[in-house]
Amino acid sequence: MNLHLLCGFPILYTNIDPNSYDKEKIVDTITNNYKKQNVRQNWSTSAYETNIHHSAGDESNKKFTFPNYDKLTKTYIKPLQEYKKFIGLKKDIGFDLCIANYTCSSHKSFMEPHIHFECEFSMIHYLKFDQSQHAPTIFLNPYESWEWWSRTLKNKINCEKTHQAWVYSELSYPTKEDDLIIFPSMFRHFVNNKPSKDPRITVASNITLIKDQRTSEDKKLNV
Numbered sequence: 001m002n003l004h005l006l007c008g009f010p011i012l013y014t015n016i017d018p019n020s021y022d023k024e025k026i027v028d029t030i031t032n033n034y035k036k037q038n039v040r041q042n043w044s045t046s047a048y049e050t051n052i053h054h055s056a057g058d059e060s061n062k063k064f065t066f067p068n069y070d071k072l073t074k075t076y077i078k079p080l081q082e083y084k085k086f087i088g089l090k091k092d093i094g095f096d097l098c099i100a101n102y103t104c105s106s107h108k109s110f111m112e113p114h115i116h117f118e119c120e121f122s123m124i125h126y127l128k129f130d131q132s133q134h135a136p137t138i139f140l141n142p143y144e145s146w147e148w149w150s151r152t153l154k155n156k157i158n159c160e161k162t163h164q165a166w167v168y169s170e171l172s173y174p175t176k177e178d179d180l181i182i183f184p185s186m187f188r189h190f191v192n193n194k195p196s197k198d199p200r201i202t203v204a205s206n207i208t209l210i211k212d213q214r215t216s217e218d219k220k221l222n223v
């Protein structure tokens with residue numbers, strides 16, 4: 001479990017054991033939804049022309065099957081507990097996790113730069129990801145006016161360490177299948193998908209800070 005700061009943001013980077021939940025079932029459900037309609041986009045209203053297959057804002061659409069995430073949420077408990085310690089969460093504050101949506105794509109597609117609203121932290125789980133075919137999530141340097149500075153600095157500073165991330169305007173991880181990342185929800189990010197033989201599938205979750213520990217409901221987990 002790798003905990004570090006990226007441009008000052010607390011990040012947890014780890015991987016989830018694919019045998020610890022019903023991965024195949026979830027992947028099949030999502031892949032079948034994708035086959036029904038490559039572009040499922042009821043989320044963006046901007047001019048970016050986001051054209052991914054994305055369940056956000058379209059969960060009630062009966063054309064598609066809603067994946068059962070019950071077993072998956074349990075695999076997130078340990079990383080969430082570690083992240084809580086890392087950020088120094090006060091004892092009377094808890095995490096309320098909600099699996100927010102999935103994305104699936106094997107066509108050339110774009111998910112526009114965005115932050116996650118109405119939550120404090122977010123999580124991306126890469127259920128299907130092949131480094132040779134798929135594009136990683138790109139995080140944008142949160143500091144302003146980095147385009148010029150990054151061009152002049154990145155050839156002059158050894159940027160092998162994550163603490164040198166401030167030099168770059170765009171940041172990404174060498175993503176592998178089953179990786180999981182937790183980050184503050186205001187860390188803006190986007191995905192520029194390449195055409196691929198196999199689908200790239202991610203599940204995104206949002207974490208809200210709550211005062212007390214509530215019992216679990218559908219798709220929600222208190223840690």
Ligand SMILES: [Fe+2]
Pocket residue numbers: 114115116189204
């Ligand atoms: Fe996102």
